[in-house]
Amino acid sequence: MSKHNKIDIADFRVKGGHKVDLADWPTQVKPFYDSKDAYKDMLEAGTERLSELQEMLYAHDRYSLLVIFQAMDAAGKDGAIRHVMSGVNPQGCQVFSFKHPSATELDHDFLWRTHVALPERGRIGIFNRSYYEEVLIVRVLPEILRGEKLPDDTLAAKDFWGDRYRSIADSEAHLHRNGTRIVKIFLHLSKDEQRDRLIARIDEEDKNWKFDEGDIEQRQHWDKYMAAYADCLAATSTADCPWYVVPADDKKNARLIVSQILVDTLAGLDMRYPETTPQRREKLLEIRRQLEAGEV
Numbered sequence: 001m002s003k004h005n006k007i008d009i010a011d012f013r014v015k016g017g018h019k020v021d022l023a024d025w026p027t028q029v030k031p032f033y034d035s036k037d038a039y040k041d042m043l044e045a046g047t048e049r050l051s052e053l054q055e056m057l058y059a060h061d062r063y064s065l066l067v068i069f070q071a072m073d074a075a076g077k078d079g080a081i082r083h084v085m086s087g088v089n090p091q092g093c094q095v096f097s098f099k100h101p102s103a104t105e106l107d108h109d110f111l112w113r114t115h116v117a118l119p120e121r122g123r124i125g126i127f128n129r130s131y132y133e134e135v136l137i138v139r140v141l142p143e144i145l146r147g148e149k150l151p152d153d154t155l156a157a158k159d160f161w162g163d164r165y166r167s168i169a170d171s172e173a174h175l176h177r178n179g180t181r182i183v184k185i186f187l188h189l190s191k192d193e194q195r196d197r198l199i200a201r202i203d204e205e206d207k208n209w210k211f212d213e214g215d216i217e218q219r220q221h222w223d224k225y226m227a228a229y230a231d232c233l234a235a236t237s238t239a240d241c242p243w244y245v246v247p248a249d250d251k252k253n254a255r256l257i258v259s260q261i262l263v264d265t266l267a268g269l270d271m272r273y274p275e276t277t278p279q280r281r282e283k284l285l286e287i288r289r290q291l292e293a294g295e296v
Helices: 036-060 077-084 131-135 142-148 160-177 191-203 205-210 213-219 222-236 251-267 278-292
Strands: 064-071 093-097 124-128 180-188 243-247
Touching (some): 036 077, 077 124, 077 251, 131 222
Parallel strands (some): 064 180, 180 243
């Protein structure tokens, strides 16, 4: 990656405790690549570095990384995950996609179903949507909340959504203290670009399977979703568990930014390969001598 094309992830990071107005955050910025080949080179460099860091994460075995993707429909979550993580050892990375809660999941608190999918130490976990749906779609469509079988006094709480934000922030702080690093990515798509992508899914027959009529229904609530996202980002972005607002109108640019966020996050951890003791090194050299001599 050239110096000219350096991506500073701080430009996309949300400062916790500050009011967020998504109208102030661009959905498109000047490309960090100047050609298709440059994009491929930059993405490949990012995936190679990410692969190296993932191997060290696994060997060090003290941290795990949880990456959360949230966005409006057609923002490119699946593509970003596929392209950015293409070079990572699949044994060290798991992707979970959370849809409508099952009956079993509804019998637990709203964080339960995602907590059982958290990454182990040494691994990367990716949530394609997450517990944040509980302060996004559930807030926009309150009828969903009525199906969650919550106690009446909980539902009647004066600061119900604030309580949910605090539950999330407390949970993430607990995970951070225990070695899980959390990065939260909001792919910020414009309404016009979403329209164009939805039309493309209709026009291109091989993309028809991706079209969900429910996306049109959700699109009718665009302004409510933007308000819900803004409140959520402001309330739950912290120094330890930050949100990043990634401009998503340009898919290639978005992938490069996401890649840099993950690389910088892992590179910032105090990781190293386990050291070999002199005794073990001596033993390994003896085994090598035996192998070379054909004794074993």
